[in-house]
Amino acid sequence: MIAEEVSRVVEKHADRRGALISVLEEVQQKYGYLSPEALQAVAEKSRRSLVDVYSVATFYRAFTLTPRGKHHLCACVGTACHVRGAPNVVQELKTQLQVEPGETTPDREFTFETVNCLGACALGPMVTVDGRYNSNVSTAKVRRILDKARMGTQGEEPASDERNFPITVSCPKCHQSLMDASTPIDGHPSIHLETPMNGSRGWVRLSSLYGSHNCKSQAEIPLDSIAPLHCTHCSEELHGAGLCPECGSPMAVMLIEDAGILQLCTRRGCNGHALDLNEPEIAGRPSTRTAG
């Protein structure tokens, strides 16, 4: 399976010389890390020797050969942060997580790394969690940061992010509303859909906040599997046109009330979607086709 995926990626970059880094980046994005099998496959498909692929993969910090944790914790140990007490923070993180920098906790919750500057020296010591910055971190703050991270998106509700806005959608076939106010997600009515699950139909509820990827489902949908989405009223599949701009999986389609079409990727774990708006000024969003 890896081999097929990899050969698809390699072929995509086939016409470019020196595309190895792009290929590895894409493979890593897909699997979260570069497994020995993946590297072997890259070497075979791109007709390079494994040695070369391996040395590139181990050279760049961006590549990791071990699986990463759910959350990525990065403590700055640059000069400015150092004089502001970064070593203590790192020590505290080490004792709390019980791992050394560069390692992942055994429960796969955290990957802990140190970095030499995060570009926010005046606010040091800096610790980023999943790309979000925590400034003036002291040893006392460490526990809180970890707890917040465990709670997801650093405890910050997607709802409080002003870039996210709620949408109301309906089925493109029967035009009935798909909104479900009884089970709110992110504080807004969720989008209620069905998907085949263990032989029968199970429910899926998606956040109606554009920009939030929170969802709930009756049973866990395995990562990377395709979950075709059906309308709860007419049971029709919400067949989208085209494929996901990010991973090439089939898309599901929904109508946004009076505004246009929303397409989203049906692959679990992929956040690809596209928005087709009739009226550009809707909700103050820029017009058509925002992918990503």
Place this chain on the structure above:
Amino acid sequence: MITLKINGLNVTVEEGTTVLEAAKFLGFPIPTLCHMEGLSPYGACRLCVVEIGESPKSRLVSSCTYPAEAGLIVRTSSARVVKARKMVIELLLGTCPQSKVIQDLASEHGVRQQRFRQEHEDCILCGLCVRMCSEQMMAHAIGFRGRGEHRSLGTPFDVKSEVCRLCGGCIYVCPACQLRCTYNQPEKAICGGCGNLEPPCVEKPQFDDMMCYMTPCVACEIKKD
């Protein structure tokens, strides 16, 4: 054809010739370590430094990688070059003092002291074995891994390579020859080709099957902790 001036002598060479080759043609000795005929130039050891250009704008370059240019003025043993060369040797000595090749270089160039902390590294990362393996043996079994401080040499994932034919070419060219000597971890050995050579350290426990060709093996004498 290109004409350049080496130590005051004009020499005409073909385009693409390196300064090192041109100097050799004239008979000026330039010490090298990571350079070997038949392998692509790599420029890792910096032992082959020469001075090019006129002072005060002259600069040091590695002659094994520097292509000859028309009108280039080269000095192969100016005071600056000699000083730099000695420093390189001293640094190499600090990294891998047990290497016979480096010791010889030191004595040849009158390096009598070594002011750096001794590292006893196995490998000076000259890349000779990598190039030997890929360019002459066409095996591509070993390569560099990691970067900076963590740069090391070996097979991917440290497992015995499937493409390695145990030719021993890597040991043959290695100026340190301790990387391939795995002492008491035969399972980690890259090629084991040294097993065909004179076995110097058979008495060592668990070491009947792997040994290096140095007699006696200098690396084995050094206690690793």
